Amino acid sequence: MVEADDVLSLASQIPKGSVSTYRLLAEALGRKTFARFVGMALSRNPNPVKVPCHRIVRSDGHVGGYKLGVVKKIRLLREEGVEVKSGMIAEFKKHLFKKFITR
DNA sequence: CCTGGGGCAGCCG
DNA sequence: ACGGCTGCCCCAG
Numbered sequence: 001m002v003e004a005d006d007v008l009s010l011a012s013q014i015p016k017g018s019v020s021t022y023r024l025l026a027e028a029l030g031r032k033t034f035a036r037f038v039g040m041a042l043s044r045n046p047n048p049v050k051v052p053c054h055r056i057v058r059s060d061g062h063v064g065g066y067k068l069g070v071v072k073k074i075r076l077l078r079e080e081g082v083e084v085k086s087g088m089i090a091e092f093k094k095h096l097f098k099k100f101i102t103r
Numbered sequence: 104c105c106t107g108g109g110g111c112a113g114c115c116g
Numbered sequence: 117a118c119g120g121c122t123g124c125c126c127c128a129g
Contacts, residue, residue, distance in 0.1 A: 056124075066124055108127095108128095113122085
């Protein structure tokens with residue numbers, strides 16, 4: 001059974017300056033159809049300090065949504081060194097983190 | 104480019 | 117507790 005906490009646990013593994021995707025988290029959970037649920041789980045638990053939800057974007061490199069406002073999400077990413085242009089992550093692949101520790 | 108359907112844990116009535 | 121709808125999405129058409 002996959003729970004919201006599993007999502008948060010994976011999300012917190014993303015290092016500063018990197019980004020990952022809803023899809024990758026879903027796959028790390030072993031359920032590639034969970035992308036939507038991943039977003040909801042992050043939204044449900046707004047813990048900006050422990051869980052950097054702003055580092056999670058859509059699989060096509062588009063920024064995606066953010067409970068506290070997309071504008072804020074973009075600002076946070078920029079502060080960490082990830083440039084966002086026209087709603088897209090610049091050099092998406094370069095910043096992409098996908099080595100999640102699962103168990 | 105836009106549209107629709109899928110998937111399922113949570114939220115809300 | 118019960119059922120229906122939703123959601124920080126994804127992909128095929």
